[in-house]
Amino acid sequence: MENKIINLGIFGFGVVGQGLYEVLNRTKGINARIKKICIKDPNKSRPIDSSYFTTDKNEILEDPTIDVVVELINDTEAAFDIVSTALRNGKAVVSASKRMIAENLPALYELQSANKVPFLYEASSCASIPIIRNLEEYYDNDLLNAVEGICNGSTNYILTKIFEENLSFETALQQAQELGFAETDPTLDIEGYDPKFKLVILLLHAFGTFVKPEEVYNFGIHHLNDFDIQFAKQRNCTVKLIAQCRRQNGSVFAYVLPHLVKEHNLLYDVYNEYNGILLESAFTDKQFFVGKGAGGTATGSAVLSDISALLYNYRYEYKKIKQNNQPNFTNDVKLKVYLRYKTPDQVDLAEFFNISEKYESPEWRYVVGTINLQKLKDAGWLKKKDVNLLVLE
Numbered sequence: 001m002e003n004k005i006i007n008l009g010i011f012g013f014g015v016v017g018q019g020l021y022e023v024l025n026r027t028k029g030i031n032a033r034i035k036k037i038c039i040k041d042p043n044k045s046r047p048i049d050s051s052y053f054t055t056d057k058n059e060i061l062e063d064p065t066i067d068v069v070v071e072l073i074n075d076t077e078a079a080f081d082i083v084s085t086a087l088r089n090g091k092a093v094v095s096a097s098k099r100m101i102a103e104n105l106p107a108l109y110e111l112q113s114a115n116k117v118p119f120l121y122e123a124s125s126c127a128s129i130p131i132i133r134n135l136e137e138y139y140d141n142d143l144l145n146a147v148e149g150i151c152n153g154s155t156n157y158i159l160t161k162i163f164e165e166n167l168s169f170e171t172a173l174q175q176a177q178e179l180g181f182a183e184t185d186p187t188l189d190i191e192g193y194d195p196k197f198k199l200v201i202l203l204l205h206a207f208g209t210f211v212k213p214e215e216v217y218n219f220g221i222h223h224l225n226d227f228d229i230q231f232a233k234q235r236n237c238t239v240k241l242i243a244q245c246r247r248q249n250g251s252v253f254a255y256v257l258p259h260l261v262k263e264h265n266l267l268y269d270v271y272n273e274y275n276g277i278l279l280e281s282a283f284t285d286k287q288f289f290v291g292k293g294a295g296g297t298a299t300g301s302a303v304l305s306d307i308s309a310l311l312y313n314y315r316y317e318y319k320k321i322k323q324n325n326q327p328n329f330t331n332d333v334k335l336k337v338y339l340r341y342k343t344p345d346q347v348d349l350a351e352f353f354n355i356s357e358k359y360e361s362p363e364w365r366y367v368v369g370t371i372n373l374q375k376l377k378d379a380g381w382l383k384k385k386d387v388n389l390l391v392l393e
């Protein structure tokens with residue numbers, strides 16, 4: 001695509017679609033122009049000329065003059081249909097839809113190689129942080145040990161408002177929604193599904209291992225209460241929702257869980273909708289990436305960077321898949337946790353290897369102890385509203 005003006009067909013004109021439009025308009029020297037935008041609701045008022053819009057997906061997918069399809073919609077099934085049709089039609093595709101990508105990674109990988117077209121999705125994981133391209137290009141060897149960090153802007157925004165400004169959970173969530181950070185269904189954010197989708201994508205680019213989202217355990221910040229907040233503050237800690245995948249004895253484990261984070265930890269100072277990713281590798285120790293993880297123009301700029309990369313024929317090579325020494329996925333890892341509950345019948349303490357601390361009051365009880373990740377994943381009792389979990393550093 002070098003030296004030519006590429007025609008874009010965009011799906012979606014919500015937070016990210018409009019962010020891309022603004023970033024594209026304000027970026028000089030990018031050889032790309034929007035030919036058509038496909039949306040869902042023909043009656044919604046739009047801030048730009050109506051001639052841009054269609055509700056017929058084929059006006060983009062079947063248009064031979066459109067080179068690149070940019071998929072930015074909030075419907076997972078429709079997004080997969082659009083992306084796979086576009087790839088089959090020989091069009092390059094850029095997407096931000098982490099859930100659709102995480103749930104269909106093997107199929108999307110096959111479609112790219114079968115049709116010999118690039119599919120780029122930097123905006124899908126940590127929005128403005130160029131983490132996928134770094135994992136692909138810089139860490140293209142097997143020395144990487146871990147990818148760990150804050151991968152969800154909404155929950156980090158909520159936690160920042162709770163810990164720094166004493167706002168209630170509900171008010172902070174409402175603000176995150178109004179600012180365009182949250183998913184259409186915000187339980188995906190607060191229960192840790194959204195960062196899990198991102199982690200599944202990062203895990204493939206870090207280690208070459210395909211993992212289904214349902215294999216990875218996620219527990220969010222939806223059960224956090226004032227007692228937990230005081231527990232953290234009394235220990236000069238904050239709470240962060242951490243996604244991590246890490247090599248261990250030839251395998252790799254992964255999870256999304258709320259952590260108690262001490263002041264010396266680099267992730268402690270990642271605030272609001274910012275995300276932060278720590279990479280650990282054999283000879284470099286830790287490297288830290290930080291940037292806006294949600295929002296229209298921040299995400300739009302990552303989408304634009306992918307469009308721009310297509311101009312010089314960039315594509316993911318998935319080198320770690322081709323290296324053929326991928327670690328197996330495991331949930332067999334011990335975690336030290338704080339478990340808060342109301343009454344003893346709400347939890348099963350027999351699942352713990354050991355308990356080092358026990359607290360009881362008329363209102364709340366907690367234990368600190370060590371438990372296996374697989375036991376947490378299988379534990380029905382963590383679904384009870386009175387039960388909360390924090391991983392201790």
Ligand SMILES: NC(=O)C1=CN([C@@H]2O[C@H](COP(=O)(O)OP(=O)(O)OC[C@H]3O[C@@H](n4cnc5c(N)ncnc54)[C@H](OP(=O)(O)O)[C@@H]3O)[C@@H](O)[C@H]2O)C=CC1
Nearest residue numbers: 012013014015016039040041072073074078096097294295
């Ligand atoms: N918001 C953020 O900060 C980030 C979001 N993402 C991801 O980007 C994607 C878009 O998010 P966001 O912009 O926030 O979502 P919004 O809800 O703001 O916008 C969704 C857009 O998708 C359109 N749409 C839905 N279904 C269809 C369809 N079948 N065909 C055509 N258009 C359709 C809607 O049309 P209409 O306008 O007619 O309703 C709307 O314009 C999601 O996958 C999200 O997870 C990724 C990174 C950051």
Ligand SMILES: N[C@@H](CC=O)C(=O)O
Nearest residue numbers: 152153154181182183
């Ligand atoms: N809902 C997501 C949006 C970006 O991916 C988040 O809050 O991080």
